[in-house]
Amino acid sequence: MRNAEAEAQQMLMDAGMTEVVPVPVEQLVSWAGAQLAMRALPANVSGMLIRDDSRQVVAINAGDPKTRQRFTMAHELGHLRMHRGVFVDTFRVNERNVKAHQGTDLEEIQANAFAAELLMPNREVVAASRELLRSRGALSEPELVERLAKRFDVSHQAMSIRLVNLGIGQPA
Helix, strand or coil: CHHHHHHHHHHHHHCCCCCCCCCCHHHHHHHCCCEEEEECCCCCEEEEEEEECCCEEEEEECCCCHHHHHHHHHHHHHHHHHCCCCCECCEEEEEEEHHHHHCCCHHHHHHHHHHHHHHCCHHHHHHHHHHHHHHHCCCCHHHHHHHHHHHHCCCHHHHHHHHHHCCCCCCC
8 A cells, every 4th residue: 555655645745744743634625626515424424525527525424523534534535636537427426435444445445545644644653652652651552542543633443553554553
């Protein structure tokens, strides 16, 4: 997923947000030229990217927790940045739904990797982990996840997965 992570890093650099924590993902949606729409969506749909010839809309489920909404925005930005796709009748929809969690669709895997790097940049997570472990001494893994999730404004689940993927945490 190096490509997806590199794309996220490039977006942060292009937007001048390389050291901003938590990343203002709502601003990045606008910066990327998309409109953000908070809507009541079906419970199994966290969000979607809608593109046509004249606009790009990142639609987010208004009923989801804030941290889920932030990850979904970042995920849809990944689609916007990396997946040009094939347009049918000049319209394409990328949904963040059950398929995104299954880990079987390449575009979904890439969008998740993009979102993780965008919201929890490798360099910042590693530095923050070292700082917390150095200053707090014997910090348990759940405490580390709690503090980092709060700092990066992401869910505990997202931070746990990120720490495992970075080789800092242990799989549950």
